[in-house]
Amino acid sequence: MNSKIVEGAVAQFSKLPGIGKKTALRLVLHLLKVDEQNVYDFSKALLKLKTDLHFCSVCHNISDETICSICKDTGRNHEMVCIVEDLRDVIAIENTNQFRGVYHVLGGLISPVDGIGPEDLNIESLFVRFQRNEIKELIFALAATMEGDTTTFYITRRLNGSDIKASTIARGISVGGELEYADEITLGRSILGRVPYKL
Amino acid sequence: MVNKDYIFNAKFNAFTGKNGIGKTNMLDAIFYLCTGKSYFNSNDVQLIHNEDPYFLLKASFIKDSLPGDEILCALVRGRKKVIKKNNIPYERIVDHYGEYPAIMIAPNDLELLMGGSEERRKWMDATIAMYDRQYLYHLMRYDKALQQRNAELKNMFQENRNNKEVLEIYNQILIPLAQAIFEKRKEFIAEFIPVFLALYKEISGKEEPVGISYVSQLQDHPMAYLLENKFRQDLIMQRTSNGTHKDDLDFSIFSNPIKKYGSQGQQKSFIFSLKLAQYKYSISKVAVAPILLLDDVCERLDESRLRNLMRILAQQEFGQIFISDTSSERILNTIPFEGEKVNIFELSEH
Ligand SMILES: [Zn+2]
Secondary structure (H helix, E strand, C coil), rough: CCCCHHHCCCCCCHCCCCCCCHHHHHHHHHHHHHHHHHHHHHHHHHHHHHCCCEEECCCCCCHHHHHHHHHHHHEEEEEEEEECHHHHHHHHHHCCCCCCCCECCCCCCCCCHEECHHHHHHCCCHHHHCCCCCCCCEEEEECCCHHHHHHHHHHHHCCCCCCCCCEEEECCCCHHCHHHCCHHHHHHHHCCCCEEEEE | CCCCCCCCCCEEEEECCCCCHHHHHHHHHHHHHHHCCCCCCCHHHCCCCCCEEEEEEEEEEEEECCCCCEEEEEEEECCCCCCECCECCCCHHHHHCCCEEEECCHHHHHHHHHHHHHHHHHHHHHHHHHHHHHHHHHHHHHHHHHHHHHHHHHHHHHHHHCCHHHHHHHHHHHHHHHHHHHHHHEEEEHHHHHHHHHHHHHCCCCCCCEEEEEEEHHHHHCCCHHHCCCCHHHHCCCCCCCCHCCCEEEEECCCCHHHHCCCCHHHHHHHHHHHHHHHHHHHCCCCCCCCEEEEEEEEEHHHHHHHHHHHHHHCCCCCCCCEEEEHHHHHHHHCCCCCHHHHEECCCCC
């Protein structure tokens, strides 16, 4: 390539997941063709992700403000908390329109092999919510994998002896246990048909 | 690319031809279609011929003279392997295991006697998993939990941390799995031994006292005790020192390890008896008689043992058999099968 500038842009695009050199070049060539304003809006939207976006101080969901729209919604049941791994799960469950509680986003799952322990996740803040007596029911919507099980196990063990109601969403929901891939109907049904979890 | 089609005999098939012509590959291809993996090479990419972009295997199985499933196995370089049953891909490849049981008898089986305990555990697990899907899932879950527990031990050691909360979770996952695996292996060996002893007598033609015994740390203590009691040691070693992943089988002749004290002939009789017993035992456990694949057996057995083996194979209960040998004549001379029950495929360069 004979432009360092184009080369640099291609290199940046190809850092994105699922984007190879070929696709990156195609995207860059496309941007060269569009109006300057479009490119400006595009880059501004990217920057805003880092400068203006917050993580909700209650549930760690992404939010434009300190507290997210779900946590702010008084029409929802704030005593029923669905525990998920990340943002994608919130989106998947919200799309089912079957869940009227609130969330707690852990930001990962316990996996010593990957160097992830409970202290690396948003678990302490869950117990803060719990100690404030805000939570009556927990729904674990974590992947049906060893890591998901371990995380559920860890949290429920620490709730031992409490009178919180706990359940997991019906298992075998999808390929490889990844929530994200479950179609909305199955996921909606899983949310409704939960399996009680003995604390 | 090379493309070949075969129609097999329901009873006895032989691949013949000179060494290096691909007889073993033929057997392994059948094994692959049955089990979803190669018997000889766990690296699937290496199974692709030379510079070819992919390999593809396809088989139409026949059950009780009726058309059964169509199985397809394919691997394209750089992609994940695909196994399809009647055009529907398996979500988990492992679910194909046990659908069409197959047992291979090959020269490298001697590793079962000579090699480390892992070889014997693998053999035992492959045998049980063929008829017990639950056992296979238990094994996979156990392995995963064990890896995580070992990583957690390493993290604890390196961070000089005493908090056992996470480690304790893996203990709780491992304990029931280890107990279940232990019980299953114990039960299997107890049922397997009489089948094995009878076959050893038949193949060797001798009354030598041979034995198999199952060795497990769980015989002395339950898994919970082992994990708790060996914690300090495990922490320093940064891995789990006790459990069913340390199980072994003792193979003996005249109460001595056959690996050290058995003659070559005794070792061969032992191995063939072990594999044939695996076959016979499997028949009693699965709906379809497994496919039996015999790689290069004629070269490895003396005449009397070979004749004993063939006599056993001719029994009604043995299902479809595939054999490889350099000589078509030898096959025709030793097999006790009638003409219509035999197909011989002479392999050549192209
Ligand atoms: Zn929130």
